[in-house]
Amino acid sequence: MPDYKAPLRDLRFVREELLGYAAHYQSLPACRDATPDVVEAILEEGARFCEEVLAPLNRVGDREGCRWSEAGVTTPSGFREAYRRYVEGGWSSLAHAPEYGGQGLPESLGMAVTEMVGSANWAWGMYPGLSQGAMNTLSAHGTAEQKATYLTRLISGEWTGTMCLTEPHCGTDLGLLRTRAEPRDDGSYRISGSKMFISAGEHDLAENIVHIVLARLPDAPPGTRGISLFIVPKFLPGEGGGLGRRNGVRCGSIEEKMGIHGNATCVLNFDDATGFLIGPPHKGLACMFTFMNTARLGTALQGLAHAEAAFQGAVRYARERLQMRALSGPKAPELPADPIIVHPDVRRLLLTIKAFAEGNRALLYFAAQQVDIARYGEDEQQRQTAEALLAFLTPIAKAFMTETGFEAASHGLQVFGGHGYIREWGMEQNLRDSRIAMLYEGTTGVQALDLLGRKVLMTQGEALKGFTRIVHRFCQAHRANAALREFVEPLAQLNREWGELTLQIGMKALQDREEVGAAAVDYLMYSGYACLAYFWADMARLAAEKLAAGSGEAAFYRAKLQTARFYYARVLPRTRGHVAAMLSGAGNLMEMAAEEFDLGA
């Protein structure tokens, strides 16, 4: 991977100038400590840590990978030391509750740091990243004692956490899970079973690992209504806050994967391990859904991270690599050939990556504001509105950002020509690492069903209206502005169409439930392009205002305006294909008999 440079200017543009984060934080009493000075200091300090400590370990992690032995998992060289510095720097406690040792800063600020961490070194970032799920579970559903014992140490970074959901025969379909939890007389539970695909499930970065495990009680009803949550620490808490005895959870092996080699993906065997129930019995899945949105935004972020990395690598290479002359005549006659950035198709690749990276950044921090409001808002109505908007945007962000992140990573590799395929340049690692994001935390197909089925259709379209209303207001406010007509007119049209499509699919779904699944992914991708159309229009609006006001950073704002134009001209028209596909009906998918798919052999 080429060196990472944190996009601090763009973060400021999106957060402060576009989304008014300073005012946003001041409007939420719990966020008032996040003054502009504090935010700026954290982002700059975070940028330095990511650029200097994490980015240089990105390739090391890929090459060395993790090593398994009976004794445990060894992470790549430098990972331990980086984690120590991360903890020392207080990064693990940033956005967590002060009563458990956190700094009480907003979740959205934590996400900005996570963006930089993830762009610099995604595999490393997953170790502290996975702790988030455990911390969220404990915050929301733990007893005071559980919080005092586990949450404080997760926040301090002394311990890390995991989420143990998947089993060999069940990923998406958690109703099938078999791990058992039998009550003991002392109030604890005996946990037995096998989990797989547990990211950061075993490692040498911290002295203890707190596994949050989904399992069934003996009297559990079948299916998803019979799942409970348990805390299963690697080492049981000992007397006086120290570590007690080793618990019966072992890492049986780690997976060989396409990428993210620096992160250990573990098979965890629970063999009469001691666990502690968290939350009410049989309500484990419901408990997890309370913070599913934040977890999924954390994965959405991965798409942004790989797009950013692809962009940085590809732009630099495109300016340096000399190959062929521009079709319209030499642009650098003093050199043996022109830098490839003169070629329109190289620019098409670069601008596609740029449009996704910067557009997705706007989407992410807009969603992150809703996280803040849903969590810290003082007014119930305000919290509910934010929660609804977040529920709608989360599956879009998760699936669209990871799909376009993978696409961006592939374009970044393409700019390098044959060199892109070689390890040395890091672009192929970026592509390999990016591919997982469309799978874990719910595949694109699962996100799409969540969006169209649960979120949009089950609310009779209300969830959609929460967002299209915002777009509509934007279009109304700027419809008389001739300079913005190229954006506002197509956006208004798209916004209307979005509602009409929803209605049409909803009507068909009444006749045939399969229509939902048949339209879902095209509907989701359409929604993603539509969201970015709104954010690019708003970014263009802001850039035009800055330029009109004679900003001293004309080049920066001009590039925003040009990228918005590129997006509308060359990316947004992909919606036409999605519209046709989603309206084409379930028939063309469902007619073929399962055994007739492959009669060609």
Added chain:
Amino acid sequence: MPDYKAPLRDLRFVREELLGYAAHYQSLPACRDATPDVVEAILEEGARFCEEVLAPLNRVGDREGCRWSEAGVTTPSGFREAYRRYVEGGWSSLAHAPEYGGQGLPESLGMAVTEMVGSANWAWGMYPGLSQGAMNTLSAHGTAEQKATYLTRLISGEWTGTMCLTEPHCGTDLGLLRTRAEPRDDGSYRISGSKMFISAGEHDLAENIVHIVLARLPDAPPGTRGISLFIVPKFLPGEGGGLGRRNGVRCGSIEEKMGIHGNATCVLNFDDATGFLIGPPHKGLACMFTFMNTARLGTALQGLAHAEAAFQGAVRYARERLQMRALSGPKAPELPADPIIVHPDVRRLLLTIKAFAEGNRALLYFAAQQVDIARYGEDEQQRQTAEALLAFLTPIAKAFMTETGFEAASHGLQVFGGHGYIREWGMEQNLRDSRIAMLYEGTTGVQALDLLGRKVLMTQGEALKGFTRIVHRFCQAHRANAALREFVEPLAQLNREWGELTLQIGMKALQDREEVGAAAVDYLMYSGYACLAYFWADMARLAAEKLAAGSGEAAFYRAKLQTARFYYARVLPRTRGHVAAMLSGAGNLMEMAAEEFDLGA
């Protein structure tokens, strides 16, 4: 990789039923030996070899990779033995001239074998595959003596060959190349320089390697007009047909790559190596262009190979993996969950792969017929028509088939959920292996410029008309057929639009040459979708006829018809996005100053 099963039924469908290969071979006197019996025997024998010998080595090659030492390159376990059996089986000599030991069978039949070889094990297939370039060069431009010495041994498979074009500073831009060739008194040349990315450049499969090297003579004009071709064998030919002394070409290292690990990608250092001029001085590039089309079809084939492998793996998994119930109610109530093939989005993925694999197969074997006619046609007019059609279809096939092959490989992985990301299942190898195909033999961008600039616009659209005329005739012939209306009407419309788009871009290009590069990739992808629309319509026509005639293989033909419908409903509408993008003009790509792309840091 899951086990490979050669798609013999589908090959028969495309070659015999759709494209009438039996009559095609009988119409060309040089191909008359390829009787239906001979063809069938070769395909069956080839299928067995690929399934039993090559496919089991596919994963071995990925895991072990090649090992470099001073002494040379060691290929993965089993590769040598497989190559020995390949040579013994006579596979290397199949489609080559009898006067040099070949079997004289048609090139298009060789391609069918190559499809199976490549689908079973692409990395292995590249060793004999690269020999093709050397054989083509020698056939077309070698002296009788050069043919007797080198061509015969390449055809027999005793020796293999390479094409040495790329240097560290030049890939696409061969005009920059620096390798020098100085004449010696004995008529040979002293070759000095360094080549990179030389596939199969060094290995242990054969006793000698014949490198075809691009280099400059001392009096060479600069640029592409000063490049000559040389034969540089690893071992010089000795007395009596044996091996002589080791020549001054050494493999300095092999690349670490994203995939195709079983194939050695070499840096070759030529240190006063002895070379022999082939073809006229300074005409090396022109000589190579004479068989560029065949070489590029060989790479197009890689897209097909990975799509086929993705399809076979994904369908099998989708029928076995149980997860969730169908939205419309349980389909396998006796099982704990339904097989995932019941879910519409899984079917969407499978059918997308299937539509690409089978559609691209039709495109490939149609192009392969033009290769036969261009080579063996007895009538000059007929040869020229085929050559023109081939010139038009080749960049489309190379770029579109490899882009959609990569997409298909990614969908195949997606069907496996998280398991797709794990080595064990082979789907991630398929994706990694597929990524190179969009880069080598000319990137997608290069193919697109070749198509739109050189082929279409430089012939005033004549090259396009050669194909649209065929489509037009098809539409005319079937316009009254109500059963085919769903295909013929949109196809006719698309065919008209294709010409109109070409005209519009051509007009714009007169004003600004950059318009060609700005439209090229979208134009190429549009052309690819349009080509497949024709082939899918024709396949639907044939399937409908077979069904109407009461074929005993109704399921097979029904699946063809259903896949055609899927393609028209859900894939072909992507053309709408490409149309908008290609007509949007060069401005949205060219306006941004090179230094203003990345001001976000």
